Amino acid sequence: MEKDLASSGDATYGVWSEQNAAATQAGAYRWIALFIVWAAFLLSYVDRVAWSTVAAPVGASLGLSVAMLGAFVTAFYSGYVIANVIGGILTDLLGGRAMMTLALLPLGVFTFYFGDTRSLTMGIVIQLAMGFAAGADYSAGMKIIPAWFVRDRGRAMGIYTTATSLAVVLANAIVPSFSAQHGWSNAFRMLGGITVAWGIVSLLFLKNRPTQDQPPARNSATEMLGLLRNRNLIVLAIAGCGGLWATVGFGAWGNALMTRQYGISPVVAGSIVASFGIGAVIAKPVLGWISDLPGVSRKLISILCLLAFTITLLIFGACSTTAQFYLIAPVLGAFSYGYLPVLMAQISDASGKRLAGAAAGWTNAIWQMGSVVSPLAVGHVYGGTHSFMLALLTLAIGPVIGMAAMFFVSKHISRE
Known part of the structure; x- marks a missing residue:
């Protein structure tokens, strides 16, 4: 009897030891998983904003009018919107690793060949293809992160989204200077090659989930369609659309507006927008971490951040000197990206881990509608008025709408 009990105890201890070892291994690996998806998001975003850093000088050489400088950005996000819906569903079906790879490899190839662009039509077609290829990387990351992070999901989202703002820093710090020395075509070829390498x-x-977790049940069409009727997801989609209207619009036009309006060189304008990105890199993990704290309202953080975003856009619009732009840019960057991890955490909370990919895909598709329209809208406003302030006022409309939408989000979204 005692022997049986001892054997039973040994077996129990063995199972416990295996589970504990698996948990320890998962705890260590989750940071590797986060780094892989973070770096993928970083490269994807560098590829999409690289054009904005050289749009003014290169656009002139391609014969593009001022109003059409944002056409390539709009083309990218048009493909991106479509791919997010499809990619979100496929991410839940195929897994995050497969979709991440399927996003990065073709994105790298198309980015490489964008360097051969010689006309507006050719550039639009390639940027459309780049956006379509990149559309699944966001959903893949949003599928991987909830699988590895639970209580500290907001912090993980904050770290993940630093990729977009750091991409702004890197693109503005590297691409204009590299283009000046080696040509803008070679800059895009370099980016394409690096993107393909990271896809491999x-x-x-990359691993989809901890080994001790059971594979998730296959999502039904009814459940996925149910996401479209989830009030919290609908409102969060509208809020993100308003926010990204201004975030992407500024990213697409910030350099060109300062260069065209005040004669600031592309390299100096790039360094100003790089400082804008630094503010965002700092703000995202901080706000994500704060949103994880017990009793803290993610809804309230989102509202305050979008309000501050609106105000700093107007202050930036009133600036006219290089010193003023350098002073305000980091603050603007902090608020122009700071709301994103908090919104993303709320989307993950509202959908649950099993439907995280599909929910991220369709809400981000709505978010990117602002990204599609904003660059062209700002281009037409500035092209028709040549008013720096009116261009910034056009951008400020977005976060005002996003802030208003956030008031309709439930106060009691459970945190899985």
């Missing part, structure tokens, strides 16, 4: 890294080293 994702395929080889």
Whole structure:
């Protein structure tokens, strides 16, 4: 009897030891998983904003009018919107690793060939293809992160979204200077090659979930359609659309507006927008971490951040000197991206882990509608008025709408 009990105890201890070892291994690996999806998001975003850093000088050489400088950005986000809906559903079906790889490899190839652009039509077609290829990387990341992070999901989202703002820093710090020395075509070829390489890294080293977790049940069409009727997701989609109207619009036009309006060189304008990105890099993980704290309202943080975003846009619009732009840019960057991890955490909370990919895909598709329209809208406003302030006022409309939408989000979204 005692022998049986001892054997039973040994077996129990063995199972416990295996589970504990698996949990420890998962705890260590989750940071590797976060780094892989973060770096993928970083490269994807560098690829999409690289054009904005050289739009003014290169656009002139391609014969593009001022109003059409944002056409390539709009083309990218048009493909991106479509791919987010499809990619979100496929991410839940195929897994985050497969979709991350399927996003990065073709994105790298198309980015490489964008360097051969010689006309407006050719550039629009390639940027459309780039956006369509990149559309699944966001959903893949939003699927991977909730699988590995639970209580500290807001912090993980904050770290994940630093990729977009750091991409702004890197693109503005590297692409204009590299283009001046080696040509803008070679800059895009370099970016394309690096993106393909990271797609291979994702395929080889990314894991969908901890080994001790059971594979999720297959999502039904009814459940996915139910996401479209989720009031919290609908309102969060509208809020994000308003926010990204201004975030992407500024990213697309910030450099060109300062260059055209005040004669600031592309390299100096790039360094100003790089400082804008630094503010965002700092703000995102901080706000994500704060949103994880017990009793803290993610809804309230989102509202306050969008309000501050609106105000700092107007202050930036009143600036006219390089010193003023350098002073305000980091603050603007903090608020122009700071709301994103908090909104993303709320979307994950509202949908649950099993439907995280599909929910991220369709809400981000709505978010990116602002990204599609904003660059062209700002281009037409500035092209018709040549008013720096009116261009910034056009951008400020977005976060005002986003802030109003947030008041309709439930106060009691459960945190899985």
